[in-house]
Amino acid sequence: MLKIAVYGKGGIGKSTVTAHLSAAFARLGKKVIQIGCDPKADSTINLLNGETPVPVMNYLREHDRDPEHLEEISRVGFGGVLCIETGGPTPGLGCAGRGIVTTFSLLEDLKLFETRKPDVVLYDVLGDVVCGGFAAPIRENYASQILIVTSGEKMALYAAGNIHSAVKNFADRAYAKVRGIVFNRRNVENEEAKVRSFAESAGLPVIADIPRSNEIIRWEDQGKTVVEGDPDSDISRRFLELARSLLQDSGEEA
Amino acid sequence: MKNTARILSIYASDTSGVCSMLYELGGLVVVHDASGCNSTYSTHDEPRWYGQDSMIYISALTETDMIFGGDGKLIGDTLEAIRTLSPRFAVLCGSPMPMLTGTDFDAVAAEVEAKAGIPVLPLHTNGMRSYLSGASEALTALLGRFCSPETEAGRSGRIPVNILGATPLDFSRSEQIGSIRSILTSAGFEIVSVMAMGSNLEEIAGAGRARVNLVISSSGLAAAEYLRRKFGTPWVAGVPYGEKTSQALTRKLKESAESGENFPFCSDRIELDEGQSVLIVGESVNAGSLAKAAREDLGIPARAGIPDALQPVLAAPHDRILTDEDDAALAFAESSGVAADPLFAPVCPESIPFYRLPHEAFSGRCFRERIPNLMGGGLTRRLFESC
Numbered sequence: 001m002l003k004i005a006v007y008g009k010g011g012i013g014k015s016t017v018t019a020h021l022s023a024a025f026a027r028l029g030k031k032v033i034q035i036g037c038d039p040k041a042d043s044t045i046n047l048l049n050g051e052t053p054v055p056v057m058n059y060l061r062e063h064d065r066d067p068e069h070l071e072e073i074s075r076v077g078f079g080g081v082l083c084i085e086t087g088g089p090t091p092g093l094g095c096a097g098r099g100i101v102t103t104f105s106l107l108e109d110l111k112l113f114e115t116r117k118p119d120v121v122l123y124d125v126l127g128d129v130v131c132g133g134f135a136a137p138i139r140e141n142y143a144s145q146i147l148i149v150t151s152g153e154k155m156a157l158y159a160a161g162n163i164h165s166a167v168k169n170f171a172d173r174a175y176a177k178v179r180g181i182v183f184n185r186r187n188v189e190n191e192e193a194k195v196r197s198f199a200e201s202a203g204l205p206v207i208a209d210i211p212r213s214n215e216i217i218r219w220e221d222q223g224k225t226v227v228e229g230d231p232d233s234d235i236s237r238r239f240l241e242l243a244r245s246l247l248q249d250s251g252e253e254a
Numbered sequence: 255m256k257n258t259a260r261i262l263s264i265y266a267s268d269t270s271g272v273c274s275m276l277y278e279l280g281g282l283v284v285v286h287d288a289s290g291c292n293s294t295y296s297t298h299d300e301p302r303w304y305g306q307d308s309m310i311y312i313s314a315l316t317e318t319d320m321i322f323g324g325d326g327k328l329i330g331d332t333l334e335a336i337r338t339l340s341p342r343f344a345v346l347c348g349s350p351m352p353m354l355t356g357t358d359f360d361a362v363a364a365e366v367e368a369k370a371g372i373p374v375l376p377l378h379t380n381g382m383r384s385y386l387s388g389a390s391e392a393l394t395a396l397l398g399r400f401c402s403p404e405t406e407a408g409r410s411g412r413i414p415v416n417i418l419g420a421t422p423l424d425f426s427r428s429e430q431i432g433s434i435r436s437i438l439t440s441a442g443f444e445i446v447s448v449m450a451m452g453s454n455l456e457e458i459a460g461a462g463r464a465r466v467n468l469v470i471s472s473s474g475l476a477a478a479e480y481l482r483r484k485f486g487t488p489w490v491a492g493v494p495y496g497e498k499t500s501q502a503l504t505r506k507l508k509e510s511a512e513s514g515e516n517f518p519f520c521s522d523r524i525e526l527d528e529g530q531s532v533l534i535v536g537e538s539v540n541a542g543s544l545a546k547a548a549r550e551d552l553g554i555p556a557r558a559g560i561p562d563a564l565q566p567v568l569a570a571p572h573d574r575i576l577t578d579e580d581d582a583a584l585a586f587a588e589s590s591g592v593a594a595d596p597l598f599a600p601v602c603p604e605s606i607p608f609y610r611l612p613h614e615a616f617s618g619r620c621f622r623e624r625i626p627n628l629m630g631g632g633l634t635r636r637l638f639e640s641c
Contacts, residue, residue, distance in 0.1 A: 095354065097355070097356065098354055098355070098356065100356075101356035131355070132323060132355050132356040132357065132358070133355075133356050135358075136356055136358075139358055139360075139361065140360060140361065170361070172365050172368070173358075173361040173364065173365065174361070174364065175361070
């Protein structure tokens with residue numbers, strides 16, 4: 001099973017990258033689960049034609065008890081991708097990190113992996129590793145690889161550096177390791193040079209280069225990924241290539 | 255109100271269960287919790303505290319540790335304690351605050367073990383679950399790490415047996431365990447180990463020698479299942495209360511040793527009519543065994559009232575699950591009598607006879623001196639004379 005956590009600065013395109021990757025893995029015939037770990041609960045919206053599953057936190061708030069069946073907190077999206085959102089507390093209240101820990105514990109109780117037997121699991125995580133809860137997806141038995149999404153913007157690179165440092169703090173533990181950088185272009189000046197320079201100094205490979213494209217926006221307006229809407233496009237090809245290379249690295253058949 | 259205790263006490267927590275199960279085994283128990291909490295886990299409900307040493311260490315968690323994670327301090331302090339005290343092993347367990355911030359005990363334990371060179375086991379307590387779940391996880395983790403592959407049965411001619419699920423939270427008086435040992439020995443058994451009162455780590459590590467395991471509280475069932483998977487050893491769940499019932503229990507143990515079949519003796523009881531029975535409140539194997547002895551030795555119809563349903567196999571269909579005090583009050587009012595810890599008395603109607611059955615896991619040391627030893631023949635009647 002290939003388990004990947006996607007991190008990066010808020011607004012940098014993590015959910016876009018994650019959903020496109022999920023769709024690409026699904027196009028390659030893989031059984032995929034995507035878990036959105038962001039209180040905004042919109043990670044899977046473009047796999048579900050603009051809708052979302054009931055976020056786990058919303059379910060708990062409404063019912064005041066744990067769900068008994070996976071179907072109560074999940075929906076099946078494009079290509080059979082099982083979509084789950086942790087959701088979170090009302091902004092400004094409670095503890096969103098704790099929400100992630102609770103969700104993971106609940107998914108364990110519901111035997112998510114044992115019953116669904118996925119080939120690929122993707123965790124789309126809120127902007128930065130701000131507390132223990134947001135590191136939960138990279139613990140042993142969860143993700144084994146991390147993708148950091150960044151553009152050439154200064155603050156995106158700064159956040160990418162912070163995430164990389166946070167992961168290095170766990171070097172003594174059997175936590176996920178950073179697999180590489182997904183370069184999500186914003187067309188800022190000298191963007192490629194800045195990202196390549198950061199990657200080199202951090203000792204990380206740039207494993208995908210996604211051009212800025214109105215195509216993504218157009219398909220997302222329809223609640224879809226480009227991989228679903230136009231699988232032959234250049235954008236789709238790049239995500240399919242990334243999915244293939246991640247599968248090959250992990251010994252899975254692409 | 256569901257899950258609310260306005261009048262009643264609550265049972266000891268999972269962390270108490272860990273401390274109690276591992277108390278005598280030469281390990282260091284580290285509880286990641288605020289300073290002062292040692293009394294809660296190991297003094298108020300631990301009769302061995304003043305007479306027997308044990309290494310219980312509280313990490314003295316502070317608000318600052320919560321903000322900054324505190325893993326580094328926990329690791330450093332645990333390593334220091336291991337260096338100073340030289341325990342055989344260590345366990346790390348949590349409390350409500352680390353649960354909220356999601357401390358990764360698996361990773362912390364692996365780090366400590368790599369640096370300390372002794373087995374360090376993570377236990378996933380949060381201070382919110384029953385003592386039975388903590389004791390159960392502690393015992394199973396211990397066996398998983400220390401159980402020897404040795405299965406040689408010996409040549410004594412006796413049937414080797416382990417006794418699983420013994421802690422003072424359910425067997426506060428050491429005479430109770432002495433009586434169980436004596437009943438089994440008289441019936442032709444050889445006691446391999448008692449987990450975990452009066453046996454050392456080597457005896458427990460040799461548990462694979464047993465041909466049958468006796469589970470005397472639900473905290474021993476997961477360990478019995480582990481031994482079943484590892485060695486194929488069957489288990490019988492029951493406590494030898496009452497003369498006839500004790501004899502039936504030892505017969506069942508012998509049958510299981512021969513047949514290899516598990517048997518939940520404590521829940522193998524005759525169906526009762528509602529309202530015609532005494533409700534015996536307590537841990538499921540104990541309360542179920544006492545209900546069985548009341549019926550089969552004394553002719554008193556009885557059912558068990560158990561505080562949780564962690565192990566459904568240990569409860570009979572007519573037993574009552576008492577998850578909160580509203581359930582308890584309702585069940586008491588529908589019974590012909592109630593045998594329970596004295597702290598349950600305030601929710602028992604005055605018209606219903608109440609028999610005092612102090613339980614360390616519920617009232618701690620409050621009534622310790624009055625906890626009866628009801629094992630074996632003739633003793634069960636004492637309970638029903640205490641009204």
